[in-house]
Structures are given as C-alpha cells and as structure tokens.
Amino acid sequence: MKYWQPKFETMEHNELRELQLKRLKKTAAAVYDNVPFYREKFDALGITPDDVKSLDDIKKLPTTRKTDLRDNYPFGLFAVPKKDIVRIHASSGTSGKPTVVGYTANDINTWADMMARNFTMVGLDATDTFQNAVNYGLFTGGLGFHYGIERLGAMAVPSGTGNTVRQIEMMEDFGVTAIHCTPSYGLYLAETVREMGVIDKLSLRVGCFGAEPWSSSTRKELESAFNIKAYDSYGLSEMMGPGIGFECPEQDGLHIWSDHYIVEILDKNGEEVAEGEKGEIVLTSLTKEALPVIRYRTGDIARRLKSECACGRTTDRISRILGRADDMLIVRGINVFPSQIEDVLVRIEKITDQFEIYLDRNKKKLDEITVRVELDEDAFTGEIGDLATVKRVVEGELKSVLNIRANVDLVEKGTIPRSTGKAKRVFDRREAI
C-alpha cells in the first residue's frame, strides 16, 4: 500500500484549501467560545471568528507563543471539559519550564493515523517490527510513535531509552526492521553497533529520527552505520507531538499534513516568505479538539518548498529544520548554529560524532568559542604530532564554515556523556563572568 489515507494525502489543491478554510473557521469558533485567553485576544484585535472568510484571513488572527502556554499552565488553554481529556503530555522543556498539552480520544485517534501515514510513506507495513527507542513518559515521542505503530499493525518493541547494548541485542533477537530515536541517540547506538561488530546480524531497513535538529552528514553517518534509509520526523507537543511533518522517500523536505495543520513561514516582519526562503514556522491546528492552537510561533527555522512532490502527496512542504531561533549562538556578532558545527564534525575522520560547545568571554571581553571533540581510539598512534594534526584539521574546517575561529579541545573517547534523548551540546558561560 502506498498511502494510508489517500483521500487526504493526495487531495487536489483547491479541495484541500476548501477543507482547510472550513476547519479554520471551526477552530477559530472553538477557541473563541471556549478559551478565555483567545476570546480576550480576539476582542483586543476587534475581530470575531466570522472575520475568517478566506484562508488569507488567518493573518488577522492572533499568534500564540510558548509563554502563553506557560502563563496558562497547566490546563488554561484547553477547549474542552476535563472529562473529555483522555491523556496529557508535556514538552521536554528544552527552553524553560515544561508546558502541558492535552488530548481527547479523537485527538489520539487523529495522531495515530498521522503516524501510520508517515510509516506507510517510508515503506513500512504490518509485517514490520518497530523498535521505539525513546522515552515513554510525558515526552510525546514514546506513546505518539507507539500508537502509530500499532495503528499500522506493525509489531511494536517499546524499548524506551538506555541500556544500549540490550537495545542492540533486541534488534538482533526480534528481527527489528525499523527504529525510532533521537539522532544523537542514533549516533550512540551506531557507535555501539560498530563496537559490538553485529551489523551483519541486524535486519534494519528504516530509521526515523527527530525531536532535535540533525544535519545531512549525520543522515549519511546513520544510513551507513545501520545500513538503513534515515527519515526526518518533525513535531512539537503543542501541535500534538512528532509526526505532523515527515519525510517521504524523496528525502528532500518534510510533508506537513495539511488537512490537520496550516503552515506559515514568516520572516522577521511577520510576512510570508517566498518559496525557497527561510523563516519561522508558524502552525495552526485544524482538527485538534482538546488544545486547538492558533498561529503558534514555533521558533523553528525552515525554508518553504513547493508542494508538488514526486511521491504524489499534495501537502504543503518545508525543508528540514535549519535550527531553532533560540538555538542560535551569537559569537562576536556572528550567528552560529550548533547544527553547522555538527555538520562539520560528523564528516571528519579520526574523531567521534560527539561534541560540546563552550562559550566564554576572555579577558579582553571578547567571546571565545571552544568545541570539545573526542579522538577516535584507533586514530591515536601515540605520536603527539598526530594530535596536533587532528586539531589543525578540525580548526581549519570549523573556521571555513563558521567564519570565526573556534578553539578545539581534543579529549579521549567516552569523555562526552552520550545522550539517550535530546542532547545538551551548548554550555554558555558568558553570563556567569
């Protein structure tokens, strides 16, 4: 089977826009009637849901930010009575206090189908065995993927995170064909597979990686280490969780499920960018019942792509996530994204894929960036000269990509803690001084 819900995945353009408008009107009315926060925002702008007459009118609607969820913590933005909520999750709190999100039974159902669409899209079906190696708690990635795997009819292996050797034994013993984890945990698993020398015993075909940014070099690394195709999975708890955007076999950008979400890519002035340009992803949910969200400022940066795709799906499409606005480091006035550093390091031999970034302010009050990288065991012959060469290569590559000098701190393999979820890579010590 090529599509899970062909009617929605391949819907003709005009019909899709009509469906979006109908659902946008309904969502605007739902938040206006049931969520005081939105009622006040609409009132302040002097609008009512009746002002939504075309899709373009979305621009009249207020935006929502993470702080709005925090201010209304925990359940203040829910649009249905508590008896209709069947589950809550929380964001991972990458940038502050976690926020809580809720789901009705219909929401859970919608989400499972979206995930099943994604899995079908990357060639999985009921015959597959799917290991879900992410945290199964409040984090959306655990149960979100799990329900989708079951909806597809595949066999779920809810391994969670940790105990990395055991994870790999399970892959071997259960004949696991698909895996989901964060890209940073994926790299750690890959390293362990290499150390155990078991790649020939694994039956993996597909890997789904998401929840944090990763580069195309990391994709190559994961694909060759596991002998798989690696696909990007995008999502955020405010919009349900993972799976609202997913790569197809073209591996060239994310399909955003447009019957469930409107995606805007906005520049600094809040204007829609042209195709190919980058901006902030702003999402409006169209079918969420428990927690409908209007024009959510994700803080995630991506490019707008044209919607035609060789896979036949007609959804809106965006590039992979280029970074998170609040990820961006400003070092001596130059913008640096950790993903740029990752992209450089993963391509260099003789070092592992693990790294940490330290930001300091020196005596002259200038920013210093130090990248800690690990030397691969077999790269060190005992010659001090080797170390100097590796250091020089890494510094040179970083300089050419970042346009500023970064110090490189070479450490022994295993020094940098391996992450099983979203990795913490940046340590900004500039404020402390």
Ligand code: ADP
């Ligand atoms: P938090 O914002 O606390 O991390 P979530 O767990 O909801 O909360 O994570 C959502 C965020 O994770 C997204 O806004 C995005 O920044 C990041 N993210 C999720 N999937 C991807 C992906 N495939 N690529 C890059 N970043 C991603």
Ligand code: K
């Ligand atoms: K099955």
Ligand code: ZN
């Ligand atoms: Zn496609």
